[in-house]
Amino acid sequence: MSGPFFIALRRLRAPLITVILLHAVSMLGLVLIPGETEHGEPWHMGFFHALYFMSYTATTTGFGELPRTFSDAQRMWVMVSIYALVIGWTYAIGSMFALLQDPNFKAIRVRQRFQRGVRHLREPFFIICGFGETGQLLGRFFERANMRYVVVDIDPARVDELLLMDHLSDVPGLAGDARNPENLIAAGLTHRDCRGVVTLTNDDGANLAVAISARLLNDKVPALCRAERREVADNMRSFDTAFVINPFDTFADYLALSIRAPAAYQLARWLTALPGSEVPRTHRPPKGHWVMCGYGRFGRAVVEAAREEGLEITIVDPHDPWDVGLPWVRGLGTEAPTLQEAGIRRAVGIVAGTEDDVNNLSIVVTARDLNPDVYVVIRQNLQTNAPLFKAFPSDSMMVPSQIIAQECLANLTTPLLPAFLHRIKTRGNAWSLKVIEHLESVVGEQVPEVWGLRVGHADAPAVTELVRNGNPLVLLDHLLRDPADAGERLPALVLFRIRGHELVDLPDDQSPLQLGDELLFAGSPGARERQALSLHNRNVLDYVRTGCDVPGGAVWRWWAQRRRGVEPDSDGADPSASGSAQ
Numbered sequence: 201m202s203g204p205f206f207i208a209l210r211r212l213r214a215p216l217i218t219v220i221l222l223h224a225v226s227m228l229g230l231v232l233i234p235g236e237t238e239h240g241e242p243w244h245m246g247f248f249h250a251l252y253f254m255s256y257t258a259t260t261t262g263f264g265e266l267p268r269t270f271s272d273a274q275r276m277w278v279m280v281s282i283y284a285l286v287i288g289w290t291y292a293i294g295s296m297f298a299l300l301q302d303p304n305f306k307a308i309r310v311r312q313r314f315q316r317g318v319r320h321l322r323e324p325f326f327i328i329c330g331f332g333e334t335g336q337l338l339g340r341f342f343e344r345a346n347m348r349y350v351v352v353d354i355d356p357a358r359v360d361e362l363l364l365m366d367h368l369s370d371v372p373g374l375a376g377d378a379r380n381p382e383n384l385i386a387a388g389l390t391h392r393d394c395r396g397v398v399t400l401t402n403d404d405g406a407n408l409a410v411a412i413s414a415r416l417l418n419d420k421v422p423a424l425c426r427a428e429r430r431e432v433a434d435n436m437r438s439f440d441t442a443f444v445i446n447p448f449d450t451f452a453d454y455l456a457l458s459i460r461a462p463a464a465y466q467l468a469r470w471l472t473a474l475p476g477s478e479v480p481r482t483h484r485p486p487k488g489h490w491v492m493c494g495y496g497r498f499g500r501a502v503v504e505a506a507r508e509e510g511l512e513i514t515i516v517d518p519h520d521p522w523d524v525g526l527p528w529v530r531g532l533g534t535e536a537p538t539l540q541e542a543g544i545r546r547a548v549g550i551v552a553g554t555e556d557d558v559n560n561l562s563i564v565v566t567a568r569d570l571n572p573d574v575y576v577v578i579r580q581n582l583q584t585n586a587p588l589f590k591a592f593p594s595d596s597m598m599v600p601s602q603i604i605a606q607e608c609l610a611n612l613t614t615p616l617l618p619a620f621l622h623r624i625k626t627r628g629n630a631w632s633l634k635v636i637e638h639l640e641s642v643v644g645e646q647v648p649e650v651w652g653l654r655v656g657h658a659d660a661p662a663v664t665e666l667v668r669n670g671n672p673l674v675l676l677d678h679l680l681r682d683p684a685d686a687g688e689r690l691p692a693l694v695l696f697r698i699r700g701h702e703l704v705d706l707p708d709d710q711s712p713l714q715l716g717d718e719l720l721f722a723g724s725p726g727a728r729e730r731q732a733l734s735l736h737n738r739n740v741l742d743y744v745r746t747g748c749d750v751p752g753g754a755v756w757r758w759w760a761q762r763r764r765g766v767e768p769d770s771d772g773a774d775p776s777a778s779g780s781a782q
Contacts, residue, residue, distance in 0.1 A: 204309045211299050215292035222288040226254050226281035235271045243268065258285050310375070311386065317372035318350055318388040325349055325394060326612060327387045329378035329410050330401035331358045333583040334426070334601040336365075338398065341609045343368055350387050352378045354401075379409040381417060389418050396612050397423045400604060404432040411436050424608050428497055443611045443618075447600040450607060452501035455577065455596070457625055459485050459509045463632040464624050470639065471617065471722065472606045473647040483595045485575055486548040487511060493533035493563050494554035495521045498579060498598070502551055514542045534562040539570060549575035553598070557585045564592060616652040616720040620695055623705070631705075635695070638706065639722060642693045648722040650695075653679075653735070655717040660735040667713055674745065676719075677709040681744035683733040690730060692723025 209216075227250040234242045245253075249267055257278070270278065299305055325348035328335050335351070335358075342349045349371060353359050356375035365371075376383040378399060388394045399410040407425045414423035424443040427433035433444045458465035462484040490506060492499055495517040503513055503526070515521050516533040531538035532554065544550065550567045552560040557580060564576045577596040580589045589597060610617045624632055639648060657664045666674050676697075682688040697707045698718040721728070733740045743749055 204305065204312055207305065207308060208299060211305075212292070212295055215288075215295040219285075219288045219292050222281070222284050223254055223258070226277075226285065227251055229277045229281065230254070230274065233271075233273050233277050235268060235274050237268065254281070254285075257282065258289070307375075314372050314374045315386050317370065318386065318391065321348060321350075321372075321388065321391065321393055323348055323393060325388065325391075327352065327384070327389065327394065327397045329353070329384075329397065329399040329406075330426075331355075331361070331373070332400070332402065332601075334400045334604045335398075336361075337583070337601050337605040338400070338608050339365075339371070341605055345609070345613060347613070350374075352376060352383055352387050354378070377406075379406050379413075381413045384410065384413050384417065389414065389421065394418070394421050396421055398608050398612070399423070399425045400608075401426070404429050408432055408436060412439065415439050422612075424611055426604055443607075445604050445607045446501075447598075447603045448498040448501040450603050451498075451598045451600075452505035453625075455485065455502060456505035456509050458596075459487065459506075459511070461625075461629040461632060463629045463636060464627070467632045467636055467639075468621055468624050470636070470647060471621070471650055472610055483575070485577075485596070488548035489514070489543055489546055490549040490551065491516060491533070491539065491542045491544055491547050491567070492551050492553065493517070493560075494552070494579075495519070496553070496555060498553045499551075502553060502577075514547075516542050532559055532563070534559055534566060536566055536570060539563075539567055544570050544574065547571060547574055549577065551577040551579075553577075553579045555581060557581050557588070561588060561592060564594065610650075614650050614652050614720070616696075616698070616718060617650055619698075619703075620720055623696070623703075627705075635706065638693055642691050643722070643724045646724070648693075649725050649728055650720070650722045651728050653719045653721065655713050655715055655719070662734070662736055662738045662741045663713065664715065665738065666741070667715055672745070673712045674741075675709065676707060676711050676713060678741070678745050679713075679719075679731060679734060680709060681734070683730055683740045683744060686744045686747045690723060690727045692721050692727040692731065695720045695722055 227247060230245050230250040230253065231247055232244075234244055237243050245267075253266060265275075326342065327350050328338060329352045331339070331351045331353040335353070339349060339351070346368070348369065351359060351362060351371060351373040353373070353375060354377050359373040359375040362371050362373040372387075374383060374387060376386075378384065378401065384397070389397065397410065397414045399407045401407055404427055407427060411423045411425045414421060422443065424445065425436050427436055427444050427446055428448065430446065430449075433446055436444045454465060454468065457468070487510065489512045491514050492503055492506075493516045495503070495515050499515070499517070503515070506513055514527040514529065516529045516531055516538060518530060518532060520530075521528055527542075529538055529542045533539055533542070533552070539550075544567055550564065552563040552567075554560055554563075560578050560580070564578050567574055567576065575596075576594045577598065578589065578592070578594045579598045579600075580586065581600070583599070583601055610621070624635075642648075653659050655663060655667060663674055663679070666672065676694060680690050680692055680694070682690050694707055694709075695705070697704045697711075697720075699714060699716070721731075734744050735741075
């Protein structure tokens, strides 16, 4: 019993005992000291009247001397009792206020309120460990996707920011170290509705500790971890961490992809951007001589990817890059002589990748003055500097918080999407152009919403019922029909289908569905909600299959079919209609 109530009882034990004893002694004195009646006869007050008198006297109500006028001895005793009780109550109230102001007691009450909020969650939620720029950005993405989440951060100020943010629903937040397994349990790691843990702190050691805790305490919950050092990422993968995101390696891979296969890069960006927004503007980085300013973890990742694509690289850094045999110039790159020595006038591209935003902006401004046609890649470290970076016309921008948030959202909300993104990187430019053409014909010039579906009772109960029977067939085309008008198609496209070990890109709409099929869709915002009607409602599914609006109840179905002179199936469906659908 370590809750706030029992802690308060322990801390206030002495003041409460003091007040109780003072009341008891005061009552006992009133009972023992005799008074006089109006006839001069002695009388003794009962315990009930003594309690009643001391109660309204202690609360300063002041009804008077009841039930009879007091004697001088009783009045003297009452005066002593009043002064003693004032001192006792002052001691008790002061102790109570001191307890309420105690930081440790506040922390216990906040923790209990947090645990109560997590226990009362009755819908799927995620745990975000680390609510800095990346965590807040991911939280906003969760809000837009109508998903619940819980926050654990070691900085109380960040947790307090939850109260200032405009949330659709309450977001429980705990100020504590995520490396402490008890904090993760309090955040709902073992809760039946927990769907994943995302650790986004700037400390790779803390992220590794969270990944280990998630693996040991609840291996059914996927852990998605940020890791900026490759040795930590390899350690995370060694014990089957679901997803490990290194923002530097991710951006370097995409940069290499944009050089090797610009259409594939365009498609990948298109599918991972925010649904409903404009299609991200992309340029193909040119091949030739590049200048890399800043050779930290990010610079190393970019240089490795660029060298694999056959680019010529000159490194600009204050320290000697001893681990690579590349041309090197000492300096930051913010001054013109350093960039000129690195060959900026003949360079086709420059990467400003230091850990200082001001230096990065200074580098690219100087580079553009020296070479107006140079392709600029700039790294933005802090989200607060976004207006400055938007004001500069760069060709490509690396924002770690956005990369991590988008990767997290893709992995957690659409598990099939990472597999498709990997397929994009391996299939090449021509295949990606084909997919882009299909997407443009469906959603136009906007970022599509991407969602996954598994043919089973959980995701598609109405479809599962028919597929299990095997007759009539349910075609992929039926899931792309508009429930409001079966003659119209939804603005959606099936990107690929997984059936067992077989993966089919852009499958034929006339192919029948089977139990266990996994489908990845992309479509306009709102198409997913309309498709859900066909997945969950048998009547709607029959309508999109047959084009006939069949009555809903079994009796009305039977009557409608009888009027058409059709012998009904055992499940009430129209055989002629199902045959035409096939």
